[in-house]
Amino acid sequence: MPRLQLNFKGHLVTGLLIWLPVAVTLWVLNLIVGTLDQTLTLLPEHWRPEALIGFHIPGLGVLLSVLILLGTGMLAANVLGQRLFSFWDALISRTPVVKSIYSSVKQVSDTLLSDSGQAFRQALLVQFPHQGSWTVAFQTGTPAADVASHLDGEEYVSVYVPTTPNPTSGYFIMVPKKDTRELEMSVDAALKYVISMGVVAPPGKDE
Incomplete structure (x- = not known):
């Protein structure tokens, strides 16, 4: 009987490990x-799938979103498009309340998605939250000049310490290099390592 219970528990856990992901x-x-x-709501009501064929088709919004992003990117690649987006950016940046949100999100997205950005380019080990305790972190740059002038003269780096298992929240700290x-x-392997709480270890050099 104990053997049967042990097998039952093992099979249950195995099934859970297969189906949970x-x-x-x-x-x-x-x-x-x-x-x-939800992007389908951008279309006139008589152009939506429900009006044309009588029922909703899941995934059409994804296709529409991809087409919108592709078209926007193609438009921004020419001179006229660049002028239009520059005008739009300047207009939003002068709108009270909206400008603070827009500019913050734009700076972060430009840093993370731009080919010239330096965010998350290097995985590091740092001592956090106290000396002698190490965690995986990501270098995001160097301290701003005004901040660096208040530090002790050593070379510092700006670091993002993600939380586990949700790496989208975390801590921004500056530590001596x-x-x-x-x-x-x-960086991808380090993120997987963090998300898995250390269970999915990156392969070694010989693996």
Whole structure:
């Protein structure tokens, strides 16, 4: 009987380990598709699938979103498009209240998504939250000149310490560069390591 109970528990856990990632993946995809399908509301009501064919087709919003992003990128690649977006950017940047939100989000997105950005380019080991306790972090740059002038003269780096298992929240700290350890793992591998709470270890050099 104990043997049967042990096998039952083991099979149950094994089944959970197989289906849990599938369920979470499907849930996330459903959330993304459902959110992007809201872009269909941009179309005139008589152009929407419900009006044309009588029922909703999941995923059409994703296609529409991709087409909008592609078209915007193509428009921004020419001179006329650049002038239009510069005018739009200047208009939003002068709008009270909106400008503070817009400029902050734009700076972050430009830094993270731009090819010339330096965010998350290096995985590091830093001592956090106290000396002798190490965690994986990501170098995001160097302290601003005004901030650096108040530091002790050493070379500092700006570091983002993600939380586990949700790396989108975390802590921004500035630490002496000599107190960090550069890791040879890629940023993607380091993120997986953080998200998995250390369970999914990056492969070693010989693997």
